[in-house]
Amino acid sequence: MSEAVTLERRYGAANYEPLPIVLVRGAGVHVWDETGRHYLDMLGAYSAQSLGHGHPRVLAALADQAARLAVPSRAFHNDRLGPFLARACQLTGMDAALPMNTGAEAVETALKAARKWAETVKRVPADRAEIIACEGNFHGRSIAVIAMSSDPQYRAGFGPFPPGFRLVPYGDAAALEAAITPATAAFLVEPIQGEGGIVVPPPGYLAACASICRRHDVLLIADEIQTGLGRTGRFLAVEHEGVKPDALTLGKALGGGLLPVSLFLARRDVTDVFRPGDHGSTFGGNALGAAIGLAALEVLVGEALIERSAVLGAHLLARLRGLNSPLIRDVRGRGLFAGVELAPMVEAHAVAEALAANGVLTKDTRRNTVRFAPPFVVTAAEIDDAVERFAATLALFDAPARAIA
Numbered sequence: 001m002s003e004a005v006t007l008e009r010r011y012g013a014a015n016y017e018p019l020p021i022v023l024v025r026g027a028g029v030h031v032w033d034e035t036g037r038h039y040l041d042m043l044g045a046y047s048a049q050s051l052g053h054g055h056p057r058v059l060a061a062l063a064d065q066a067a068r069l070a071v072p073s074r075a076f077h078n079d080r081l082g083p084f085l086a087r088a089c090q091l092t093g094m095d096a097a098l099p100m101n102t103g104a105e106a107v108e109t110a111l112k113a114a115r116k117w118a119e120t121v122k123r124v125p126a127d128r129a130e131i132i133a134c135e136g137n138f139h140g141r142s143i144a145v146i147a148m149s150s151d152p153q154y155r156a157g158f159g160p161f162p163p164g165f166r167l168v169p170y171g172d173a174a175a176l177e178a179a180i181t182p183a184t185a186a187f188l189v190e191p192i193q194g195e196g197g198i199v200v201p202p203p204g205y206l207a208a209c210a211s212i213c214r215r216h217d218v219l220l221i222a223d224e225i226q227t228g229l230g231r232t233g234r235f236l237a238v239e240h241e242g243v244k245p246d247a248l249t250l251g252k253a254l255g256g257g258l259l260p261v262s263l264f265l266a267r268r269d270v271t272d273v274f275r276p277g278d279h280g281s282t283f284g285g286n287a288l289g290a291a292i293g294l295a296a297l298e299v300l301v302g303e304a305l306i307e308r309s310a311v312l313g314a315h316l317l318a319r320l321r322g323l324n325s326p327l328i329r330d331v332r333g334r335g336l337f338a339g340v341e342l343a344p345m346v347e348a349h350a351v352a353e354a355l356a357a358n359g360v361l362t363k364d365t366r367r368n369t370v371r372f373a374p375p376f377v378v379t380a381a382e383i384d385d386a387v388e389r390f391a392a393t394l395a396l397f398d399a400p401a402r403a404i405a
């Protein structure tokens with residue numbers, strides 16, 4: 001076994017179960033392991049790698065900014081934060097933004113903002129505000145965030161949890177309306193559930209939720225950490241239904257594949273609940289992260305990568321839907337964000353492992369689904385190559401599955 005793996009197993013906590021591949025280099029959609037083997041990266045670091053490994057313009061921004069000023073703290077202004085926030089607000093149509101690092105922190109910020117907004121603007125009695133989330137959600141791994149999870153493994157052993165959360169079935173706008181009370185502060189929703197298995201809600205769902213929220217003075221908060229920044233073929237996934245949320249979270253690809261950079265963005269009356277000292281992070285809004293976030297946004301827009309995601313995503317979905325395998329239950333997705341649900345007798349994890357041995361990196365997610373979320377710089381020929389290798393890999397599982405059935 002590789003020395004790197006031995007050391008990681010000996011000294012690391014086993015909170016992940018990585019495929020047995022040790023990556024040492026990446027460029028665009030290509031990665032290489034320590035033995036020199038080449039792979040097509042069809043996972044794209046769970047959508048953090050949308051621009052492709054080592055995008056030259058983001059790397060240049062990193063080198064330039066790192067040499068000038070990196071982490072001055074928010075005790076002072078820095079010359080990169082304002083331009084970054086301005087561009088992010090302009091592109092999302094939000095009034096103001098609060099910078100953090102990881103996605104979970106941006107979601108925590110959203111929960112705090114919604115609670116304080118409910119208390120100070122909506123006048124919900126103190127400590128009574130409720131937030132509604134969806135079954136099957138994924139919003140990160142902090143204690144408050146897993147308090148909203150419906151996945152028993154995410155919660156088991158980690159209680160007690162903070163109260164004030166309610167779950168409704170995903171894709172059911174009537175259930176949302178029925179769950180709203182005078183104490184409801186916000187409805188937090190992923191436009192497409194990513195970790196939940198690339199679950200696309202029924203058409204009209206988000207628009208219906210938006211009008212229900214407006215009617216009841218409840219904030220609609222879109223968690224676009226995975227679906228935003230072009231992943232579904234539009235800048236934000238909510239744009240597919242013409243929905244403008246009251247607040248949203250961005251992360252993952254916002255760091256240009258180099259650093260953790262996240263944002264909570266909202267209407268001014270929502271961000272206005274924060275007073276100096278209410279909330280913060282030592283690294284949130286640092287000059288290096290802001291410079292990289294700004295560069296990532298400029299690359300996305302300036303290099304027409306969102307249009308690429310739309311066009312190549314349609315190609316990817318068509319190719320996956322065209323596969324004629326008895327093991328495929330369903331193909332879901334939008335843009336370069338696709339999930340292939342497999343029949344229950346095959347393990348998506350085993351398929352991902354065999355596919356990696358075949359030169360294509362993907363990852364299983366819940367509901368026995370294999371996920372494809374490649375960098376937007378992927379070409380149609382590379383998609384064809386990956387899909388053909390996926391088909392060949394599935395065929396390896398097909399014969400034994402037939403024998404059992």
Ligand SMILES: *Cc1c(COP(=O)(O)O)cnc(C)c1O
Pocket residue numbers: 046102103104105107138139140141190194195223224225226227251252
């Ligand atoms: C990944 C993800 C998060 C959490 O982001 P981290 O950077 O891993 O903390 C939150 N929400 C959604 C929808 C995600 O996909």
